[in-house]
Amino acid sequence: APAAEAASGMGGVPGAPGPEVKTGDRLTSNQGVRISDDQNTLRAGTRGPSLLEDGLFREKMMHFDHERIPERVVHARGAGAHGSFRLHTSLAQFTRAKVLTDTGVTTPVFVRFSTVNGSRGSADTARDARGFATKFYTSEGVWDLVGNNIPVFFIQDAIKFPDLVHSFKPEPNVEIPQASTAHDTFYDFISLTPESAHMLMWTTSDRGIPRSYRMMEGFGIHTFRLVNSSGDSTFVKFHWKPRLSVRSLVWDEAQKLAGVDPDFHRRDLADAINAGAYPQWDLGVQLLAEKDTGKVGFDVLDATKLWPEETVPVQLVGTMTLNRNPQNYFTETEQVAFHTGHVVPGIDFSDDPLLQGRNFSYLDTQLNRFSGPNFSQLPINQPHSPVNNFQQDGFMRYANRPGRINYEPNSLPGGEAHESSAAQGGFVSYAEPVGGTKVRARSDTFSDHFSQATLFFQSMTEPEKQHIIQALQFELGKVTVKAVQQRMLGLLANIDTRLVTEVAGYLSLPVPSGSPNTAIGTSDALSQEKTAKPSAR
Numbered sequence: 001a002p003a004a005e006a007a008s009g010m011g012g013v014p015g016a017p018g019p020e021v022k023t024g025d026r027l028t029s030n031q032g033v034r035i036s037d038d039q040n041t042l043r044a045g046t047r048g049p050s051l052l053e054d055g056l057f058r059e060k061m062m063h064f065d066h067e068r069i070p071e072r073v074v075h076a077r078g079a080g081a082h083g084s085f086r087l088h089t090s091l092a093q094f095t096r097a098k099v100l101t102d103t104g105v106t107t108p109v110f111v112r113f114s115t116v117n118g119s120r121g122s123a124d125t126a127r128d129a130r131g132f133a134t135k136f137y138t139s140e141g142v143w144d145l146v147g148n149n150i151p152v153f154f155i156q157d158a159i160k161f162p163d164l165v166h167s168f169k170p171e172p173n174v175e176i177p178q179a180s181t182a183h184d185t186f187y188d189f190i191s192l193t194p195e196s197a198h199m200l201m202w203t204t205s206d207r208g209i210p211r212s213y214r215m216m217e218g219f220g221i222h223t224f225r226l227v228n229s230s231g232d233s234t235f236v237k238f239h240w241k242p243r244l245s246v247r248s249l250v251w252d253e254a255q256k257l258a259g260v261d262p263d264f265h266r267r268d269l270a271d272a273i274n275a276g277a278y279p280q281w282d283l284g285v286q287l288l289a290e291k292d293t294g295k296v297g298f299d300v301l302d303a304t305k306l307w308p309e310e311t312v313p314v315q316l317v318g319t320m321t322l323n324r325n326p327q328n329y330f331t332e333t334e335q336v337a338f339h340t341g342h343v344v345p346g347i348d349f350s351d352d353p354l355l356q357g358r359n360f361s362y363l364d365t366q367l368n369r370f371s372g373p374n375f376s377q378l379p380i381n382q383p384h385s386p387v388n389n390f391q392q393d394g395f396m397r398y399a400n401r402p403g404r405i406n407y408e409p410n411s412l413p414g415g416e417a418h419e420s421s422a423a424q425g426g427f428v429s430y431a432e433p434v435g436g437t438k439v440r441a442r443s444d445t446f447s448d449h450f451s452q453a454t455l456f457f458q459s460m461t462e463p464e465k466q467h468i469i470q471a472l473q474f475e476l477g478k479v480t481v482k483a484v485q486q487r488m489l490g491l492l493a494n495i496d497t498r499l500v501t502e503v504a505g506y507l508s509l510p511v512p513s514g515s516p517n518t519a520i521g522t523s524d525a526l527s528q529e530k531t532a533k534p535s536a537r
């Protein structure tokens with residue numbers, strides 16, 4: 001539509017990158033004036049003071065002085081690549097999203113892999129979860145699948161996220177340790193947060209030190225919804241299965257690489273793509289009718305649980321190939337802005353309290369990271385479908401919709417941007433019935449924190465079990481507060497007897513007595529006390 005093209009302001013091509021920066025063979029100022037000497041400031045005599053008049057120096061220095069933008073508050077260290085997604089099996093029975101129903105279409109994607117904990121310059125091979133965020137530039141708008149390489153998360157409720165992140169980031173007084181979970185504050189928090197037990201098993205397993213970004217699974221983690229053209233909803237979990245299979249480093253390799261080649265994963269991804277060895281992942285879905293949620297044995301809104309694949313098989317529906325490295329790290333990998341709230345018609349949210357909180361957080365943080373509301377106009381973030389609305393102005397806005405109409409409803413010429421009904425492709429939220437008493441409390445169905453942690457540990461092979469035990473010996477060996485070590489042993493006692501015995505032996509501490517689930521004094525107990533009373537703000 002002409003209105004849409006005009007609104008994009010990108011030379012009439014909706015979603016096309018912004019105006020090209022013209023380059024030539026002569027240096028110019030930002031105003032395009034040719035420069036005769038870029039290496040000497042203007043001064044009063046060859047040994048005299050610099051002159052205020054030197055606008056060239058002022059411009060160059062001003063720009064350099066403002067090169068940094070805030071790094072992401074989490075997932076600061078990352079590497080990205082472009083590629084495409086091709087669907088081979090339509091999910092039309094479950095969703096109206098064209099990206100998941102139209103098998104003839106190739107959808108461009110940008111993926112950013114990351115560590116969670118370390119700063120932008122930290123080492124790639126630290127023990128950590130890895131981010132696996134995919135931006136699908138679909139014909140119906142942008143869909144972001146913002147996941148990790150681990151299928152569960154540390155906490156059940158987004159209100160705990162600032163505490164979790166404060167606890168694993170460097171301690172605020174001395175800013176150490178960088179990119180390591182092996183310290184007092186992290187294990188203090190974990191030992192008081194038993195819902196983290198399951199993810200702790202994954203991060204201390206070999207999954208916490210992947211061999212390559214190309215050899216990681218990806219998980220959307222939360223329960224999402226697919227909604228079909230009749231408005232029926234099916235719960236869904238998304239999976240990425242790497243064609244190169246899942247591979248890990250061993251701890252000794254990870255530690256040495258952190259010193260010898262801190263860019264190990266970043267380099268591996270770029271080198272593979274440059275060499276034409278394009279990494280591929282199959283997109284899988286687990287589908288669960290709302291009436292069948294009892295089958296999985298856990299609350300589907302609890303992000304610390306996975307759905308057993310024996311009960312709800314993963315069906316592969318398409319393949320993603322990454323085949324192009326970014327040309328510029330900053331404008332693509334650094335400035336890409338993912339958001340769980342970016343969904344397209346046919347994909348919707350569940351009431352998972354972690355997901356609901358994320359849907360607030362990403363926009364909020366990006367407003368800060370990009371100093372204003374216009375980051376969706378950056379080329380890497382522009383949809384490849386028309387953008388057409390009456391939002392305008394603000395810092396760094398470089399294209400507004402032309403003409404005099406900037407409001408709705410309107411009837412004057414030039415105001416063609418109208419809403420579309422569901423039948424015309426408009427997004428309609430799933431008509432979920434909601435109701436309840438306002439409370440600050442979670443349902444009892446969120447209170448089993450250990451069964452899947454135990455299942456995970458006990459399903460490992462012997463060398464994998466040893467790796468988890470050794471990882472926890474190393475991690476808890478770095479903790480300097482005995483009470484925290486002891487409380488962590490209480491948590492491990494709820495997972496597996498051999499695990500706790502071998503870690504306790506290494507720390508020269510007694511194995512906690514008491515039966516599983518009583519060995520721990522935790523914030524769960526505190527929160528149960530609190531929820532028994534009326535909620536206090």
Ligand code: HEM
Nearest residue numbers: 072075112131132133147148153158161221357358361365
């Ligand atoms: C960034 C995944 C939970 C807040 C990210 C990124 C990933 C990710 C992959 C990096 C995106 C990129 O490459 O640019 C996850 C997963 C979670 C989770 C899988 C749990 C299932 C949360 C929660 C919050 C949160 C609960 C807050 C309520 C953030 C913020 C960023 C971020 C603020 C930085 C975004 C930016 O600056 O663009 N997350 N996250 N995350 N996440 Fe999460």
